[in-house]
Amino acid sequence: MSTLLPDFAEMARALRAGKVSSRELTGDCLARIKRHDSSLNSFISVYPEQALAAADAADKAIAAGSAGPLTGIPMAHKDIFCAEGTRTTVGSKMLDNFVAPYDSRVVSGLAAAGMVSVGKTNMDEFAMGSSNETSYFGPVKNPWDLQRSPGGSSGGSAAAVAAGLVPAATGTDTGGSIRQPAALTGLTGLKPTYGRVSRYGMVAFASSLDQAGTLTRSASDAALMLGAMAGFDDRDSTCANVPVPDYSATLNDSLQGKTIGVPKEFFDDGLEAGCAQAVQDSIKEYQKLGAVIKEVSLPNLAMSVPVYYIVAPAECSSNLSRFDGVRFGYRTESTGDLADMYTRTRSEAFGVEVKRRIMTGAYVLSAGYYDAYYLQAQKVRQLISDDLSRCFAEVDVIMGPTTPTPAFKLGEKMNDPVQMYLNDIYTIAANLAGLPAISIPCGFSQNLPVGLQLIGTQFAEGLLLNCAHQYQQATDWHLRTPSISGGVA
Amino acid sequence: MSLSKQDIDHIARLARLEVAPQEKGDYVEKLSQIIELVEQLGAVDTTGVVPMAHPLDMVQRLRPDSVTEADQRDYLQQNARDTENGLYTVPKVIE
Numbered sequence: 001m002s003t004l005l006p007d008f009a010e011m012a013r014a015l016r017a018g019k020v021s022s023r024e025l026t027g028d029c030l031a032r033i034k035r036h037d038s039s040l041n042s043f044i045s046v047y048p049e050q051a052l053a054a055a056d057a058a059d060k061a062i063a064a065g066s067a068g069p070l071t072g073i074p075m076a077h078k079d080i081f082c083a084e085g086t087r088t089t090v091g092s093k094m095l096d097n098f099v100a101p102y103d104s105r106v107v108s109g110l111a112a113a114g115m116v117s118v119g120k121t122n123m124d125e126f127a128m129g130s131s132n133e134t135s136y137f138g139p140v141k142n143p144w145d146l147q148r149s150p151g152g153s154s155g156g157s158a159a160a161v162a163a164g165l166v167p168a169a170t171g172t173d174t175g176g177s178i179r180q181p182a183a184l185t186g187l188t189g190l191k192p193t194y195g196r197v198s199r200y201g202m203v204a205f206a207s208s209l210d211q212a213g214t215l216t217r218s219a220s221d222a223a224l225m226l227g228a229m230a231g232f233d234d235r236d237s238t239c240a241n242v243p244v245p246d247y248s249a250t251l252n253d254s255l256q257g258k259t260i261g262v263p264k265e266f267f268d269d270g271l272e273a274g275c276a277q278a279v280q281d282s283i284k285e286y287q288k289l290g291a292v293i294k295e296v297s298l299p300n301l302a303m304s305v306p307v308y309y310i311v312a313p314a315e316c317s318s319n320l321s322r323f324d325g326v327r328f329g330y331r332t333e334s335t336g337d338l339a340d341m342y343t344r345t346r347s348e349a350f351g352v353e354v355k356r357r358i359m360t361g362a363y364v365l366s367a368g369y370y371d372a373y374y375l376q377a378q379k380v381r382q383l384i385s386d387d388l389s390r391c392f393a394e395v396d397v398i399m400g401p402t403t404p405t406p407a408f409k410l411g412e413k414m415n416d417p418v419q420m421y422l423n424d425i426y427t428i429a430a431n432l433a434g435l436p437a438i439s440i441p442c443g444f445s446q447n448l449p450v451g452l453q454l455i456g457t458q459f460a461e462g463l464l465l466n467c468a469h470q471y472q473q474a475t476d477w478h479l480r481t482p483s484i485s486g487g488v489a
Numbered sequence: 490m491s492l493s494k495q496d497i498d499h500i501a502r503l504a505r506l507e508v509a510p511q512e513k514g515d516y517v518e519k520l521s522q523i524i525e526l527v528e529q530l531g532a533v534d535t536t537g538v539v540p541m542a543h544p545l546d547m548v549q550r551l552r553p554d555s556v557t558e559a560d561q562r563d564y565l566q567q568n569a570r571d572t573e574n575g576l577y578t579v580p581k582v583i584e
Binding site for chain 1 (some may be wrong): 496497500501503504505506507508516518519522523524525526527528529530531533535538539540542543544545547549550552559561564565566567568569570571577579580581582
C-alpha cells in the first residue's frame with residue numbers, strides 16, 4: 001500500500017489516528033526516490049539516516065500529543081538552502097564540496113514545525129536558468145514527459161513533488177524560478193512578497209529579487225508551509241517586520257465581489273493557443289465563484305525582461321565575487337600568483353551560463369556604461385512597479401498565464417539564451433516590484449500542464465492562497481498526476 | 490551593439506574570469522545578443538523617474554555595535570582548502 005496521501009491535512013489526520021507513522025511516510029519517499037530518481041535526476045543529495053531519525057522524533061511528538069499540522073510530513077529542500085552538516089552545492093562545481101556550517105532560516109523553521117527533510121533537490125547552477133539544464137549535476141527530467149524540461153531554476157523540487165517522490169519542496173524565485181517549474185509540472189508554486197521569508201542561509205543570486213517559497217500539490221499545503229517559513233529574522237537585513245497571519249484561516253473566505261484584473265499584455269502573440277484557452281477558461285471559473293473580471297493594462301510589461309537582465313546580472317556579478325577559492329568552495333590545482341588563483345578557480349568552477357551572467361553584470365556596471373544600463377534599468381523598474389500599483393488601485397488580484405508555452409524539450413533553448421530569458425516574460429514583473437505571486441494548475445495543452453498566475457499586493461499572500469484554494473475546491477486540475485507517480489492523490 | 494573579442498577580454502578581466510580562445514566567439518555572439526536585448530530600455534522615456542533600488546520602502550535597520558557571535562574559527566575553516574595557524578593561505582603575493 002502506498003502511504004502517499006493527497007494533502008498535508010490528510011497526512012496529519014492519518015498520523016494522529018495512528019494509521020501511518022512518519023517513519024512509514026518517510027521510508028516510502030526514500031523508496032520512491034530510489035526507484036524513480038535515476039530517470040528524473042531531481043535530487044543532488046538524499047539523507048536516509050537523518051530523515052528517519054527526524055521521522056522517529058516526529059512520531060514521538062505525535063504520540064506525546066505535541067504535534068503541529070506539519071509534524072512528521074516529509075519534504076525536500078532546494079539545494080540552495082544551507083542545512084547544518086550537509087553538503088549545499090547550489091547546483092555548482094564551485095560548492096560541490098561545501099558543507100554548510102549552519103541552518104538557513106527556511107530549514108530551521110520547517111524543522112521546528114516538525115517537517116522531515118529527506119534531501120536536497122537539483123537546480124540550475126546558482127539558480128541561473130529556466131530549464132534546470134545549467135546544473136553541474138545534469139538536467140532534471142519533467143515527470144509528465146521525460147524528453148522535456150521541468151523548468152527552472154527550482155526544477156528538481158518541481159519534478160520531485162510532481163512525481164510523488166515527496167509531498168512538498170522548497171524553492172527560490174528570482175524571476176520566476178518557483179512559478180515557472182510549478183506551471184510546467186502541474187503544481188502549486190508560491191513566491192511570497194520580497195522580505196516575507198528570511199534569506200538567511202540561502203545562497204544569494206540577486207539580492208533585491210531573491211525570495212524563498214514553496215512547491216506543493218495544493219494551496220492549503222502552501223498555506224501551512226508558508227506559516228512556518230515566514231516571519232521577521234534580524235539576520236536578514238531586508239526581512240520585513242510584518243506579523244504573519246494564519247494563512248489557513250482565510251482559505252475558505254468567499255470570493256464574492258472580489259475584482260480580478262486581467263492585463264491585456266499577458267495575452268500577446270507569444271502566448272501559445274492551448275495555454276491561452278486554459279487560462280481564459282480558468283478566469284471564467286472565477287466569475288462563477290463570484291469574482292468580477294476587469295481588463296487592465298501593464299504598458300511597460302515588455303520591458304521587464306530587459307530590466308531583469310541588467311539588474312539580476314549586476315547583483316549576481318557582485319554577489320558571486322566572493323567565490324575566490326580562499327575561504328570555502330573550489331580552488332584550482334594549478335599554480336601561479338594570487339590573481340591567477342582567483343581567475344582559474346572561477347573559470348574552472350563556474351558553468352557557462354553563470355559566467356555569461358557575471359560578465360553581463362560586470363559590463364553593465366563598468367565605467368562609462370553605468371548610467372545607460374543600470375541606472376536606466378532601475379528607472380524602468382520603477383515604471384513597471386507604478387503600472388502594477390495603478391492596477392491594484394482598481395483590482396484585488398491580477399491574473400494571467402505563468403508561462404508562454406507548456407514544458408519545452410530539453411536542449412531546445414540551450415543555445416539561445418535570449419529565447420530562454422523570454423520564457424520568464426510573465427513572471428519577472430512580480431519580482432521587480434517585490435509582489436507575492438502564485439502559479440496553480442489550470443488545464444492542459446498538448447497533454448502538458450498549464451499554469452494560471454495570480455499576483456497580489458505586498459503581503460497579500462493570504463488573499464492569493466484564498467483565491468487559489470477556492471479554485472482548487474471547484475476544479476480538479478491540481479489532482480492530476482503524471483503516470484510515473486503511480487496515481488498519487 | 491555588437492561586442493568585440495577585445496570587449497570580451499576586458500569584461501572577463503573585470504570579472505576575474507578567463508575565456509579560452511576557442512570559446513571567445515561564442516561569448517561574443519551570446520553577450521552581444523543579451524546586450525541587444527537590454528538596449529531596448531534606451532527607448533523608454535524615464536525623465537523625472539526616481540531609480541528604484543529596492544522593492545520595499547524601508548530604511549537600513551541598525552543594531553547596537555556589540556559582539557553577538559561566539560568564536561567558531563576552527564569550525565568555519567573546515568570548508569577552506571588550505572589554512573595554517575588559523576589563517577587562510579594563498580599563493581605568495583609579495584616576493
